[in-house]
Amino acid sequence: MSQIKEVTQAELDRQNEIIQRLAKHNAGLPVNPLAFVDTYGCQQNESDSEKLRGMLSQMGYGFTQSEFEADLIVINTCAVREHAELRVLGNVGALSHAKRAKKGQKLVLCGCMVQQAHRVEKLKKSYPYVDLIFGPHELWRFPELLEKTLSPHKGKIIETRQIDGELVEGLPVYRTSGVRAWITVMNGCNNFCSYCVVPYVRGRERSRSPEAVIKEARQAIEAGYKEIYLLGQNVNSYGKGLDKAADFSYLLREINNIDGEFIIRFMTSHPKDASDRLFETMAECQKVERHIHLPFQSGNDRILKEMNRGYTSDYYYRLTEKARSLMPDIAITSDVIVGFPTETDEEFEDTLRLVEKVGFDMLFTFIYSPRVGTSAAAMPDPFSREDKQKRFDRLLELQNRLSQVSQAAHIGRTHRILIDGEGDTEGRLTARTSCGRLVHIEGGKELIGTFQDALIT
Structure with a gap:
């Protein structure tokens, strides 16, 4: 029996009744209400925002890119790095002017940032004009929560249950691209990397059934979408807890076999769960992109252990060699953290060596950002921001050189x-x-x- 809890059809029917009620209300207004949806962070958030837009569209909302025109502002937040949170808070502060200028305007914050108790307290204290706050686990209840917000004398609504989350099928989707279809294959993460807040805000891993994923992909292809983008915090863990034996390679093969001209892209992959089977599947499936985003985070084994990454730098390098042996034209991109607590200059040199050895096509580089509630946040951190910036600059210079070599190799092809x-x-x-x-x-x-x-x- 599946270990994954699903939202019942009865609960979804109740949300649909509320959608119809709000649609009837909005149809009676003299002017069509407008919503402004602003998304921060990863592709998973983009996918969630498409579901929010889908529900809003069924409620009778149109969409605008101006917060001053909007009757409803929805900000889908990110918590992976402090920079993203500070950007959100800065913009929420600026939105006080829009609220004053637009009578009756409602401001909604959702997503990963507001799943954290300390951020909710900050919002309650410093941003009292926010009307509704809800975490990722409550996305399917958006119609119910919005209706409460629109009711008179309800005050601020806050819903951020600390649960592992539930699977939800059948939510409407309003895709913002006519080319790309974001399709979530799983939610949550079980890895608990010491620097990462994702398992605390997104919950444990739960995979959608292969039938549901393949059906959504088929519908998108039949609707004319040319890029099927499969999403998960760790797609290589797909299938755990399902009744049916299915892994991510199975999904790739099944979608690859659907008739039509399209390309399959995906992210993100965790190195410890990447396998020969995945690379063999990629090589054999003509519609699967020749690209993998495989975050390595550090080239030093002690730091990798402190990060709780579950592999060594040599293991990571052998993965990239296996991928290239099967697909010589594959592009390999990655994430790396500079200045993890206790990382010495000598240990950082190991990161530089691994970057040069692998020869990444592109690298997304970040200076370590402590996240409240993670074990790394409690580690001693003797190095200054200036020290970390110098390392960051060295790594950036190296990767820029490697990227230029990689790009030049394609000129004339x-x-x-x-x-x-x-x-x-x-x-x-x-x-x-x-x-x-x-x-x-x-x-x-x-x-x-x-x-x-x-x-x-």
């Missing part, structure tokens, strides 16, 4: 690209190759959503 949007300048479009490389091309908007062959110059 023809790639199959998917054109996914408009560029920053008139007549320019953006696209990505099958290995995830960003390409800028000249062309008209009618090319968006098409596959083309492009010579890289």
Whole structure:
């Protein structure tokens, strides 16, 4: 029997009744109400925001990009790094002006940041004009919570249950891209890396059934979406706790077999759960991108152990070698943390050595940011911000050099690209190759959503 708790159909039916009630109310207003949805953080949050927009659309809301025009502002927050939280708090502070200018405007904060008790207390004390706060586990109850907020004399509504979370199927989705379909395959994380708050705010791992994921992918492909983007905090753990024996490789193969011209992308992968089977599947499935984002975080084994990552630097390197032996054209990108507590200059040198040895195509580099409630936050940290910045700059300089070499290797080659949007300048479009490389091309908007062959110059 499955260990995963699901929201019942009766509970979803009750939310749908509230949606219809709010839609009837909004239809009777003299002007169609507008919502502004602002998303911070990862692709999982983007997917959650599409569900929020889906529910809002069914309630009769239109959408605007102006907080001053909006009758309802929804901010979907992130907690992975302090910088993201400070950006949210700064913007919430600025929104007090919009609330004063727009009578009756409601302000909603949701997502990972507000799942933390200390942040909720800060919001209650310093931002009293926030009307509704709810965590990721309550997303499916958004209609109910919003209706309470819109009722007179209800005051601030706060819902942040500390639970492992439930699986929810059947929520409406309002996709913001005509090309890319975010599809969540699992939620939560069981790894408890010592620096990471995700297991505390997203709960434990719970996988959607393969039938549900494949059905959503098929529907997106039939609707014309060309990029199927599979999401999870650790997609390589997909399938644990399910009745049916299915892993992430099974999902990739099943979706790859659906008729149509499309590409499958995914993230994120944890090195300790990456396997030969995954790389073999990627190599054998023509519609799966030749790219893997595989965060290594540090090149030093002691630091990796302190981080509770579950692998060594040599193990990580052998993973990348296996991937490249099967797919010589694969792009490998990664995350790395600089200045983890107690990391010495000598240990940081191991990170530089691993970066050069692997030869990453791109690296996302971050200076360590302590997260309340994690074990790393209690560790001694003898190195100054200036010391960490110097390391960060050295790593950035190295990776910039490696990225230039990687990019230069593709000049003069023809790639199959998917054109996914408009560029920053008139007549320019953006696209990505099958290995995830960003390409800028000249062309008209009618090319968006098409596959083309492009010579890289």
